[in-house]
């Protein structure tokens with residue numbers, strides 16, 4: 001067995017489970033216990049929607065260095081699902097380990113000779129100690145966590161503490177879990193060679209970071225952003241965003257005196273109604289949002305156009321997934337960039353925010369509402385399944401209590417009464433953003449009739465072409481204003497001067513950072529820029545201008561962000577080299593490194609030797 | 615700060631309501647519809663109803679979809695905010711607006727194409743969700759704005775202007791509204807203002823989903839012989855169930871009726887709906903009977919009009935959602951933003 005892979009705080013453990021067997025909380029316990037030992041992890045759920053037996057996988061990448069992207073490969077497989085046995089065994093890296101339930105003997109042909117097999121008779125131990133069927137099943141999971149604690153050196157007090165927190169005040173539940181954990185641990189210590197080559201060593205690399213899912217973070221951002229109306233239609237992977245909003249609201253938005261709600265959540269009949277409700281609420285002065293995924297975005301197109309032209313602040317969280325129908329859609333992708341940026345008919349350009357992790361999901365989730373109100377336009381927040389449905393280690397949420405919700409240009413009854421000129425589509429101060437009024441504000445002044453187009457600056461009906469063109473030009477000025485106030489790109493210069501750059505965004509961030517380090521070690525230096533919003537800040541075009549070639553790393557087939565940069569920035573296509581990952585799994589540093597190295601050598605990008613750039 | 619309404623200057627002889635407004639204060643832009651279009655009569659009835667109810671125009675939000683009918687909110691209540699949204703989706707926009715501010719009166723205007731075809735789903739779901747609104751479909755059995763195609767309320771066998779016969783079953787929105795729990799359901803005719811105005815008044819006062827299907831002939835495309843939505847055809851086949859008077863608290867009770875001749879229903883806000891029974895044994899508070907009656911009279915070839923069903927104590931969406939009394943759009947930062955201390959606790963639980 002000692003011929004196996006050896007590594008400390010740097011390996012991948014994958015759990016193969018049956019959905020609904022109670023494995024999720026045991027796996028979570030495993031993940032959190034490593035975090036509590038101060039060692040960074042990146043964890044991912046993999047849940048196909050269409051395979052019999054409802055298998056699910058949970059992958060934990062342990063990375064003392066703090067790499068949070070998916071690594072690829074598996075060092076230790078905890079194979080608890082007989083139905084997926086063969087593919088699970090096949091996935092283990094040579095020299096890796098297999099932990100399985102050895103209660104029932106398996107023919108040698110079902111194993112591989114180049115891996116280390118560890119059998120623990122989990123079912124047998126469980127059956128010997130418990131009579132209740134459900135208990136047998138649930139505690140079997142905790143028992144493998146016990147065995148892993150012995151095999152990998154997880155500190156038992158850490159696990160006990162986590163169980164105490166989980167079952168706070170419910171000692172009756174805590175005790176059997178604790179016992180099962182120790183039963184597994186003791187069995188392993190007694191019968192197996194512990195620890196394995198893979199070991200954990202206490203560290204202090206986690207700091208005060210939190211471990212949270214992007215959807216929950218975005219929903220919390222919506223609470224802090226002052227959203228009161230949420231209309232949605234269930235669709236993976238966005239459902240848990242709306243559900244989290246409800247959970248957060250119950251906690252933070254219940255009126256103490258009455259128990260009544262300072263929010264309204266409607267599960268609409270479809271995405272058309274969801275966005276319609278959002279638009280109606282936002283028109284009427286409430287902050288409103290919907291959460292959806294690609295197919296929902298397609299259905300919302302007509303309404304989003306109306307909101308663009310009628311200048312209504314709607315917030316749309318799009319948790320992106322792969323393609324239409326079921327199956328692949330439970331995988332991740334960044335493939336709605338174009339359909340969001342140019343959503344709808346007519347000449348439209350939409351504001352799009354691109355968070356990299358749950359912390360930014362929270363930040364952008366809150367500021368999206370300020371931006372929408374300030375700009376009076378729809379704002380898309382593009383998450384993806386990888387950020388949305390997985391717990392990520394990220395900076396803790398922060399809020400400045402002096403911050404106030406920015407409701408934008410809303411003319412009040414007092415201002416109207418004082419005789420201030422109100423023109424709903426009048427560019428009063430040159431930033432392209434007109435004033436609006438909330439319905440019901442003033443008995444005589446400030447009422448207007450909202451339509452998509454066909455009106456003048458004072459919202460009077462007209463079909464005159466010049467009035468239409470005038471309005472379209474003002475909308476462009478407004479979009480220019482947007483450029484300045486959306487989150488700016490973040491630049492990360494290379495260690496050495498270079499004429500080659502790389503642009504990336506969203507959930508590719510973690511893998512990109514890791515890849516940059518590897519490429520640097522390979523002698524390939526890249527200036528990097530993370531784009532955080534559309535419209536693009538001038539810095540983006542400036543960055544491209546400063547480099548001969550810029551790689552654009554994306555998780556879609558058609559290089560959608562590249563297309564957007566090319567059209568919006570008039571950039572020569574040959575200078576933007578696509579690096580595309582689109583098989584539905586999260587992008588890895590391995591992939592980026594290989595793809596960049598490959599293109600770089602084809603393009604003869606050599607380590608920078610000349611004088612410093614002009 | 616509140617502002618007292620200041621009525622426009624007007625002819626001193628024009629009658630004023632309790633707020634000092636004349637009927638003209640409830641008008642809007644000049645209509646661009648065809649002369650004689652039924653929709654204009656409905657706009658006039660809305661103006662009359664709001665005037666008589668002493669409604670502050672700016673406290674009404676007018677919502678519509680797309681169509682000739684959906685254009686009409688521009689032609690009444692010029693001091694109200696209006697929203698001409700997208701085809702068939704007025705109900706969702708109205709629902710959202712209502713969620714944002716429960717204190718305004720919501721008036722949704724739609725067409726038969728808008729509500730029975732492209733927007734059939736939204737019509738149905740806004741009703742079953744019990745949005746507090748007055749929802750008027752200006753039903754001409756045809757797509758007016760796109761020049762005369764059959765709509766989903768066209769009767770089977772009715773003839774298009776160019777001669778084609780409709781073979782599809784019609785959707786009766788009144789029947790659907792009854793089935794889906796509307797708590798106020800009526801049908802009327804744009805040519806019968808005496809019947810229509812009180813129905814709109816009662817609907818505006820109704821604190822739940824109030825639906826009015828108003829037959830409204832299209833003179834351009836559906837007023838010919840062989841159409842079942844023409845002025846002549848509707849006049850001939852109109853079967854009024856009752857004649858309604860809406861009696862507000864301050865109105866004196868005048869006329870006397872023989873026992874059994876009138877039926878009074880008191881709405882939640884104290885307004886009394888007095889129904890003069892024009893039809894024996896019709897009980898407008900019995901939903902099942904209303905549905906049954908509707909089908910029966912339809913089979914007999916009649917167009918049943920009047921207040922067909924009312925639940926005087928309805929519940930609405932805000933009640934179901936248990937939202938606070940203060941309109942959501944008026945909640946301030948303190949009521950909405952939990953602050954940094956709460957966030958620290960959230961963070962602590964995520965480590």
Ligand SMILES: Cc1ncc(C[n+]2csc(CCOP(=O)(O)OP(=O)(O)O)c2C)c(N)n1
Pocket residue numbers: 680681682683684701724725726727728729752754756757758759760765
């Ligand atoms: C998505 C979409 N499809 C088609 C149209 C074209 N269109 C405009 S109005 C209308 C029909 C209106 O009929 P109805 O609601 O009965 O109103 P009417 O004009 O008869 O009052 C159609 C099909 C549109 N505006 N939007």
Ligand code: SF4
Pocket residue numbers: 646647648650651652653682683754758759831832833834835
């Ligand atoms: S086309 Fe028909 S519905 Fe449209 S305005 Fe003319 S008469 Fe009215």
Ligand SMILES: [Mg+2]
Pocket residue numbers: 681725726727752753754755756757758765
């Ligand atoms: Mg019509």
